[in-house]
Amino acid sequence: MILLQVQQVTRRFGAETLFSEVNLDIPEHGRVALVGRNGAGKSTLLKIINAEETPDEGEVTTKRGLTIGYQAQDTGLNSDKTVWNEMLSVFDRLRVMEGRIHDLEAEMSQPEIIADSERYEQILTTYDQLQHDFAAQNGFGYQAEIRSVLHGFGFDDHFYDQPINTLSGGQKTQLALAKLLLERPDLLILDEPTNHLDVETLTWLEGYLQNYSGALLIVSHDRYFLDHVANEIYDLSHGTLDHYKGNYSAFMDEKAAKLRREWKEYDKQQAKISQLEDFVNKNIVRASTTKRAQSRRKQLEKMDRIEKPDGEDKVARFRFSPTRQSGNNVLDVQEVGVGYDQTLLSYPINFTVKKRQAIAIVGPNGVGKSTLLKSILGMVPLLRGRVLFGTGVDTGYYDQEQATLHPKKTVLDELWDDHPTTPEGDIRSILGSFLFTGDDVQKPVHNLSGGEKARLLLTKLSMQHDNFLLLDEPTNHLDIDSREVLENALNEFDGTLLFISHDRYFINQVATAVIEISPDGSTPYLGNYDYYVDKKEEQAELAAQAEADNEQPDSASAASSSSQQTYQQTKDLQRAKRKLGREVDALETQLTDLEAQRTDLETQMAQPAIYNDPQKSLAMQTQLTEISHQIEVTEEEWTTKSLALEDFA
Structure with missing residues (x-):
């Protein structure tokens, strides 16, 4: 079933057409991503879909009764309420129902009601229906759901009583998203939801959205996030919207293949045109061949000419080239403690950087990653330890x-x-290669967008020709294309890199090693981000195994040792089990939602206004049949996967 359709929508600003005749479908339970360059019109299209703006042409149609939740980019929650009370307000209807249930309980306990069997039976029937509805709408679990979502965004118990208007802008943005998730609209529209989230929160959000019962429409520059959440991509480019099946990586492969096909067709036609024009030019004036030349001229005139493929708009072109080479030992960080005002954020930090390594620094927000880079450069004093640079390091x-x-x-x-x-x-x-052309070079810096400032900083960095680059979130403010250009430039860089990033796709493309920073210091991992995640999972499972071993009696120690030795051989099986468990949980949630929809329909169909109207009754019966079929299919899939999960035990 299609929840929402964008049909032939055009949007203009003055004489300029931002996009023209675009079409987009969002199916039930769809996972749709909208990608494109900064300025392509993605946010404008989202506002049109959310009815905040009106298209110049075309229309947006929705399924009747569709609920839409929309969060614009960096939009914060403004409220005088505490964090807990604001989240609790999402469930006001449930709380009213809960109060009514308690009132009925009190009423049924009164002697005069108990003595009146007819009145008691009426109250009991109402009570049973309320209890059923309350349970079906997660009435017994909504407070746990609030805690789970708040914890996912890093809000522990001590935040619950804080007024929202006392929090930072980033925290308000996260709370706005948390409230939207708790509201569970049929269609969730998110514009850059991953901005300012640390890796731990991003990972949690991915898992939550993967199991979300409604449909998703997401704009994001986080390619790793899109790979794990989206299964349909709409690419807004050159004022048109193209549709691709699959996640972001599949989209990139298909888009590149499509561009190659377009060039092949274009080159083939150009060769044909050249051949025909050459024949016409040589034979049009010769009496013996003029008719054939005229025929080919008409063929040229009637030809539907293929436009020259234009794969992309202009992209920045740059490279980092060191003036000289450093020694093999670039940096040695020894027993370092970082922080401010004698408050340690992380200690002890130890690592060594060798020539031509590309090391990513990861860790939660507030642990001191940026402070570490500034301390290495002497911009912030070290609280403990020392930093040693190698010879010839710029x-x-x-x-x-x-x-x-x-x-x-x-x-x-x-x-x-x-x-x-x-x-x-x-x-x-040089500025032109970073897309600053014409009058752009006379713009004051304070008038530049975040993306333009980022490109200007990269321009300055490329002009310095250093051999050791320390980068703090270099992909922030850059669109996807600019990020890919930066990745290529850094991969071709004949020097050494130490960088902080929350962009997991970027880390995968660039890093040769990862250093995790925590309050307890540093932990090195050889490999990219995916390798780091795998090793973290292994360590967590080994720690859990060790804890279980410690609780076992001595007679079981030999078996435990054997189990630990075979761990490496079974880790893939364990990962598959976890994945299957998540799928079973998602199917259970889907079944709960479908059953609630069926109950709601059956309740409506029992009303005289419906069953006395054959047309409405038939429409609802069709809908009920469809939902019942979905329940049957989902139950079958749930049973199959549940049995498979039991086989792991």
């Missing part, structure tokens, strides 16, 4: 806060002041 730093830019300077002066002997033409050429 450091370059990318600041995620963009504080190294001068807000009153122009783009041109920001670069030229650092390199006054470089001719203006060369400076403009």
Whole structure:
């Protein structure tokens, strides 16, 4: 069943057409991602879908009664209530129902009601129906659900009584999303929901959305997130919208293949056109061949010409090239403690960076990752330990806060002041490769967008020709295409990298090692992000196994030792079990929702206004049959997977 359709929608701003005649379908339980460059019109299209803006042409149609939840980019929750009370307000209807149940319980305990059997039976019938409805709508579990969602976003018990208007902007944004998830609309529309989330929260959100009972429409620059959540991609590019099945990686492969096919067809037609034009030019004036030449000219005139494929808009082009090579030992961090005002955020941190390594630093927000980079560079004092650089090391730093830019300077002066002997033409050429062209170079820095400032910082960094780059969240504010350009530039960089990132796809593409920072110090992992996640899972399972072993009697120690030795051979099986368990849980949630829909329909059909109207009754019966079929199919899938899960035991 289709929940929402965008049909032939066009949006203009003045004389400029942002996009034209776009079509988009969101099916029931759909997992749809909308991708495209900054400025392509993604957020505008979301606002049209949410009826916040009106299209110039076309329309958006929805299933009757569809509930839509929409969170715009970086939109925070403004409320005078405490965190708990604001989340609790989502369930006001349930709480009223709960109060009514308690009132009926009190009423049924009164002697005069008990003595009146007819009145008692009426109250009992109402009570039983309320109890059924209350249970079906998770009345006995909604407080646990609130705690689960708040915990997923990092809000522990001590946040519950805090007024929301005293929290930071980032916390308000996360609470707005938390409330939206608790509301469980039929269609959840999220514009950049992963902004400012640490890796732990991102992982939790992925799992939650994978099991979400409704449909999803998501705009995100987080490619790892899209790979794990979306199974349909709509690509908004050049004012048109193209549809692809599969996750983000599948979309990229198919889009590249499509572009290759388009070029092949274009080149084939161009060769044909050239052949025909050559024949016409050579034979049009010759009496013996003029008729054939005229025939080919008509063929050319009637030909439906294929437009030249334009795979992408302009992309930044840059590279990082060190002036000289460093020694093999680039950096040694020994027993370091980082923090502010003698408050340790993390200790002890130990790691070594070798030449041409690309090391990613990961860890929760607030643990001191950015402080570590600044401490290594001497911008913030070390609280403990020492940092040693190798020979010939030239450091370059990318600041995620963009504080190294001068807000009153122009783009041109920001670069030229650092390199006054470089001719203006060369400076403009370099800026052009980072997409600053024409009058763009005269823009004051304070007027630039976050993405433009990011590109300007990267421009400055490329001009320094350092051999050791320390980067703090370099992909923030960059669209997907710019991130891919940066990845290519860093992979081709003949130097050493130490970087912080929450972009797991970026880490996978660039990192050769990962260092996890926690309050208790550092833990190194050789490999990219996926390797780091696998090793973390192994360590957690080994720790759980060790804890179980400690609780076993001595007679079981030999068996325990044998079990631990075979762990490596069974880890894939255990991962498959966890995945299957998540699928079973998701099917259970889906069954609960479907059964609630069936109960609601049956209740409506029992009303005289419905069963006395043959047309309405037939429509509802058709809907009931469809839902019953979905329940049957889902139950069958649940049974199959539950039995498979039992086989793991």
